[in-house]
Amino acid sequence: AQKITQTQPGMFVQEKEAVTLDCTYDTSDQSYGLFWYKQPSSGEMIFLIYQGSYDEQNATEGRYSLNFQKARKSANLVISASQLGDSAMYFCAMRERDSNYQLIWGAGTKLIIKP
Amino acid sequence: GAGVSQTPSNKVTEKGKYVELRCDPISGHTALYWYRQSLGQGPEFLIYFQGTGAADDSGLPNDRFFAVRPEGSVSTLKIQRTERGDSAVYLCASSSPGNEQFFGPGTRLTVL
Numbered sequence: 001a002q003k004i005t006q007t008q009p010g011m012f013v014q015e016k017e018a019v020t021l022d023c024t025y026d027t028s029d030q031s032y033g034l035f036w037y038k039q040p041s042s043g044e045m046i047f048l049i050y051q052g053s054y055d056e057q058n059a060t061e062g063r064y065s066l067n068f069q070k071a072r073k074s075a076n077l078v079i080s081a082s083q084l085g086d087s088a089m090y091f092c093a094m095r096e097r098d099s100n101y102q103l104i105w106g107a108g109t110k111l112i113i114k115p
Numbered sequence: 116g117a118g119v120s121q122t123p124s125n126k127v128t129e130k131g132k133y134v135e136l137r138c139d140p141i142s143g144h145t146a147l148y149w150y151r152q153s154l155g156q157g158p159e160f161l162i163y164f165q166g167t168g169a170a171d172d173s174g175l176p177n178d179r180f181f182a183v184r185p186e187g188s189v190s191t192l193k194i195q196r197t198e199r200g201d202s203a204v205y206l207c208a209s210s211s212p213g214n215e216q217f218f219g220p221g222t223r224l225t226v227l
Contacts, residue, residue: 004157035215042220043204043221043223044219044220045158045206045208046218047215047216047217047218091157093157101163101212101213102171103148103150104160105159106157107155107156107157108156108157
């Protein structure tokens with residue numbers, strides 16, 4: 001079974017609009033972490049934001065916020081005021097407590113910002 | 116400071132050949148990870164080092180793949196008898212234990 005599911009293979013969004021990228025996860029661990037990374041066409045993985053399973057508040061980093069709904073096992077990324085430079089692949093990943101810190105990745109969402 | 120570096124950035128080889136991919140982590144990071152990313156997919160875990168030892172090599176697909184980190188810094192991923200299915204981008208990441216992983220630019224391996 002998929003541990004990380006990203007249901008949107010691609011999205012087009014108008015510049016300056018907000019965008020939500022979906023991520024659902026599956027784990028039986030009580031302690032885990034959720035990550036979002038951005039991968040531009042250059043190929044490098046860029047860390048965006050982290051949410052711990054015990055964090056009571058949603059994580060925020062500048063224009064990025066994570067809509068964490070633990071009961072629904074979802075960790076959606078919200079990008080406010082999108083910019084042309086936000087066009088990239090976006091990956092959701094999970095680290096389980098007993099996994100030696102390896103990340104389990106979703107298939108990614110290709111986001112294209114239209115001018 | 117310098118980020119994670121990987122060399123070469125591109126490697127083209129013939130089926131059956133041996134290749135080595137190098138990763139230079141961020142200074143002071145004790146944890147080092149190798150992932151493989153096939154076209155259109157998310158990365159797939161290969162191996163994790165804590166210091167010099169491979170703490171988890173459960174992601175290595177078969178015994179043609181091997182990785183070392185002899186001095187706890189630079190790591191080399193070695194692939195013997197390469198096959199066309201090995202073609203992918205090989206990503207290296209490093210971190211302080213428990214913290215976010217920082218990735219290198221990757222090595223694009225093409226096996227003809």
